[in-house]
Amino acid sequence: MPRLAQHRMYVFLLVLTICNTAGLQVWQTLFDNFAVHVVHLQGHHIGIIQSVREIPGLLSLLVVYLLLIIREHRLSALSVLLLGIGVSLTGLLPTFAGVILTTLVMSFGFHYFETTNQSLTLQYFDKQTAPLIFGRLRSSTAATNVVVGLAILALSPRLAFDQLYLLFGLFIIAASCWALLQNPTDHTLPPQHKNMVFRRRYWLYYALTFMAGARRQIFVAFAVFLMVKKFSFSVSEIALLFLVNNLVNFFLSRLIGHCIVRFGERKVLSLEYFSLIIIFIAYALADSKVIIACLYILDHIFFNFAIAIRTFFQKISDPQDIAPSMAVGFTINHIAAVFLPVLGGLLWLVDYRLVFFAGAAMSLISLLLVQLISGQLARHEG
Template identity: 40%
Template sequence: MVKNLFKSREALLYIMTISMVFSTSAWMSLLNNFAIEAASFDGSQIGILQSLREIPGFLAFTVVIVIMFIAQQRLAYISMMLLGLGVILTGYFPNALGLYITTVIMSVGFHYLETLNQSLSLQWLSKAKAPIVLGKITAAKSFTSLIVFVLIYIMMKYYSVEYKYVYVFFGGVTFITGVLIWIFFEHFKDDVVQEKRIVLKKEYWLFYILTLFAGARRQIFIVFAAFLLVEKFGVDIHNMVALMFINAVLNIYFAPAIGKFISKFGERTTLRFEYLGLVIVFVSYAFVTNEYVAFGLYIIDHLLFSMAIALKTYFQKIADPKDIASASAVSFTINHIAAVFLPFVLGILWLYSSSLVFVIGASIAVLSFILSFLVPKNPMQGFETTLKEKKRLAV
């Protein structure tokens, strides 16, 4: 049975995803408190750090160049080890320069691994199976986060483990896992030979724009929603971890349900629900004065992330199979265009008005909601948008 496990593509996707989440969840959950308590960061510095974190994401298109020399699967293993190394080093540099450097190391590994994970998922999973499996993988990510939050809570509350040793533990597990799966897992051949050059296709324009907006609003959530809780409401590390624990528990049940929802009602309906929900959440963030309401918004915001599966499966349905690796890399770059400068710009704006930051997020969600009406009910290669369908009917 163990031997068969090492021959399973789906099992490998689960292991790579779980390992990635194990270290990144720890890094993210500790970041704001570590940056404020150990490195005395303010809003502008956290903005700079997050902008630096996203530069490797912006450069994700370089994956296409690297896979000319290293197979996607092996590159994923290398990326996993680099991610683990970056997290291991984080706690040893509690100052601005140190955090900036270790963040970039961690981020290169994370963004390459995330890009390759998406590419391999869309290549290895059938179109009918993809929403269900991706929903289950998202649930597995949440369960992993749950384990991480419990471990951090126990380590820091009951044993007063220092930040640096917490980072070493979680980063070390990811690094070692990368080594082990490289040794034991079968190397799978590509079913379709992938395009090994950077390709931007006009047929995918709607996917590109929605991906750009998704990256922008994701940054506002990741950087400033958590920072709002810490700075405005004084939430400590234990309560932040408890809040993330709740998010993880809910997502274990919510994510697979979203996968089934996408299979039943389609990407168009799912994306509309996601974007409309985001408009409401961001407007509420802008004016919230009660910490428990802010907790509720943070939880809802996090749950809406599960609906982003629909954007991936929409792309899978409209894409030429040989474009998946290249387009996945390009989409990650597009996703991070706003991410490179937005945290820095909004970090400066935050010093004057935190509410305006979330109003901007709501505006982005409104634009996404409007564009979602161009997603066909049954997207496919050749009929990527409703505009294409209208042209076909006209003919």
């Protein structure tokens, strides 16, 4: 593939990744304090909202059918536009029903872009380059989060929640409109299948994707909520934590891509899941603000290792299967995400520690599954 075509696609994905990241970061940074102090929500409300947030992820398989009527790079830009609209409206509808509505809009945009983003990256970059590109994009998301965190720290004392959401949302809308005018595609690539693709030989990819989605929801739905509810983190403290976290990940994300190339997916994912078992148990037992903050940063570092699941799939897949398989993979990733936050919210009412012990158990299952990667690669190469 011509280097110019790869460069155009990289710039296109970089701009949209920055926008997508900024939108989610703003939503997450402000959400728990917005939910607790403005909308006055409780733990079970948070569980419901987080489950609703994952419904668009469950419906990511519909991307395959959308590609019948719209090109993949256009869908990427439209998805980020939808994200910007959802973020803009969040603070303007400060009720439980309003939060559910804006969360759905925001989430459809976020998840559909992530699906097409992963697909386009695997299509345009080879097996040795793709992990490095994923690492660079992860690094750019960390840098974006640093800028967003600093902006929130500077603006939150002066602006209300609705003004903050609207300001960042309008910025995302403007950038996505630019992306709609671009055409970074290369017509020499193999055409993607426009139908659902399920293959028996991809079963390990499906299993790892399902477990990654399950354990990730424990962290996404309840880690920051634990900080606000139990440890009384303020908006400024959450923003500062996000800032430190993303500074660390800015420097480490590129290294993770190199580690995947050098050591392989099995070793990288084994380190991730072994570490997560310890981290989740520590979440349940910790009683210190500093320890909880450190655990949050460590969790994010190891979360970046999950790009190895996608690069593993690239090594065992047919080139024409990438777009539909990324859509199917995102759906599988979110099957557990739809019901786990609600179940976690109910467990929280009994004892919040049960939520994090469940996350440790899920990480153990994933650790056992990744030991099968070498055999899958050997059979594919054979």
